[in-house]
Amino acid sequence: MSATTSLSARKIAGVRLPSQSPSSLWDLTLAHGKIESLHPHADPKSDGSRGHDVLDAHECLLAPSLCHAHIHLDKCFLLQDPKFSDLQIVDGDFKEAMSLTTQAKQRFEEDDLMRRGRRLIEESVAYGVTAMRAFVEVDGDVGMKCLDAGLKLKEEFKARCHVQICAFAQLPLFSGSDDGETVRESMLQAAERDGVDVLGSTPYVEQDNSKMDKNIDWIIQTALKYKKMLDLHLDYHLDESMPPFVWKVLITLKTHEWQKNGGHQITFGHCTRLTYFTPNEWERLKMEMVDLPIAFVGLPTSDLFMMRTPENYRGTMNVPRIIQDHGFEAAIAVNNIGNAFTPQGNCDPLAIASLGVGVYQAGTKKDAEVLYECVSSRAREAIGLPATSLSLKVGEPADFVIFEKGVPAWRGRKAITEVVYDPPPGRTTIYRGSVLSK
Ligand SMILES: [Zn+2]
The missing domain is CATH 2.30.40.10 (Urease, subunit C, domain 1)
Structure with missing residues (x-):
């Protein structure tokens, strides 16, 4: 292979x-x-x-x-690699996925990061992938190990696949024992490195709303300062009573005059909360985003496995509909391979498009073409690559x-x-x- x-x-x-x-x-x-x-x-x-x-x-x-608009390079194949064979799924929920991944991260070393990451890229290329946005985590636990491996793999594969590197704060930037100071320092170090294309964070892991606000404000300002693209894991829940955070993100982007200050492409991943949006709310969102280069990336395999309401209903953003009904820029992606966040699936983006026929009830010729674009041309555009x-x-x-x-x-x-x-x-x-x- x-x-x-x-x-x-x-x-x-x-x-x-x-x-x-x-x-x-x-x-x-x-x-x-x-x-x-x-x-x-x-x-x-x-x-x-x-x-x-x-x-x-x-x-x-x-x-x-094909293109992976969103894939985690450093935590792939944890369920398959013998080094992590004791970390199998017992409960199958988000809390356990965070815990297992935290334990695995404490053992990450260059040899297994390179072995697993190389395999992910090789299998992806064999499926027809020539571009990907690879997320690598940066924090006090892993330091720069994941980033170093990602940058080495980017160089190793440059003749076969365009690997974009997203330095990613999965951990809070403002909560925890040192109020996120170590993670912020690590992210700033990462932003200085050649070869880092994107900065990303997960506001929902912060302790409270004010810290989520700070997370957003900090990552937006840092992406502007270092002239990087921005990628947020956003509104990843199915609680209708919780107001969507996307509005706050848009206000903050405008406060910092993203466009005027030369801001690059922005991508929002997951956004499962937006499944409750009415057509009017989608229209309002479209209007609020009109001057901003934003794309959505739906991650249906992870969402369906991980996200559920108290009544056990599942939900994932209906990407073909928001493209065809509202004209959003959007894509779908694999997200995780072989870990507790998404144990099922492989490195083939087309498998996600195929799953989408049933999940989104999108079976017409036009739907199928949009689904293909969502793992191909639209996926490239979502991560700022030439069309x-x-x-x-x-x-x-x-x-x-x-x-x-x-x-x-x-x-x-x-x-x-x-x-x-x-x-x-x-x-x-x-x-x-x-x-x-x-
Ligand atoms: Zn992700």
Whole structure:
């Protein structure tokens, strides 16, 4: 499964494209890691285009590559790695997940961080991922260990996957034995490091509302000062009686004049509380956000496993609906692999899109295409990367996934709907025009 060799392609011949008739075949030429041209497929015997730098796609479907808009690199595979085999799930709730992860973090060392993180990226690339926002925790327990490993992996994989690093305060910035001072100092050290793209925090772990306010104010000011993108785990509960915190965040962004001061992309993760929003509240939210570069990222596998009301109802933000009904920028993501926050699932973002068909009751052709975009082009935009699209325009990044190899032609997926309904295993990943072998 390791992706260690690559071939730089000048042309990909004989593909089906998501925005064209499934019965038509196309050739793409690539230059400087971008799409140079698209033409109806020409017989290689007649146009002399055979060569070591021509990839014959054998009539398979080519689509924009996949993207993890939100994935925790440092706490992946804790349930599988023998080093942490004593830390298994007994209660299956949020409190236990925090406790198990805290115990595991006390044992984190470079060798297991690199081993687990490398495996996550390798498996993701094999599924067609060429970009990800990787969260690494920074605090008094782990110091800079998770960040150091994340930055090393970012460098190690730079020819195969764009790894964005989010230095992340999972622990409070203003509560606890030293009122969060150690975590804040660690976050400031992280913000100074080359290669850190994003700063993130979790206001809901603070002791009370005033400390949540301070958390937001501090992380916003720090992201502005260090010119980083901002990513918040926000409104992660299903208690309708608790006012949504998102309003306070928007006021604080405006108070600090985010746009005028050169603020970058902002992303809000989870936001399960917003499932109670009425259409009017969504409209009000849209209006309040109009001048701010904000995207939402829904994390349905974690939400459904972890979040429930006292009556045992589940809830996760209906991402396809807020995109299609209200025009928000949004994506969906895997979040966790193999830990107590989300024990189920794998490194395939398409599995989340497929789950979304049932979870969001989103089964039309248009829904399936939006779900695909939510783990592909929309996921990239949510984390501030250059756009790709299902229409594969000239000049877009030559980052693709080809579905699928090793199946009879009649069974091969020919449209995005088929890929979302039933994600196929056999994929070829192409990053900046390089064909990554598996
Ligand atoms: Zn997360």
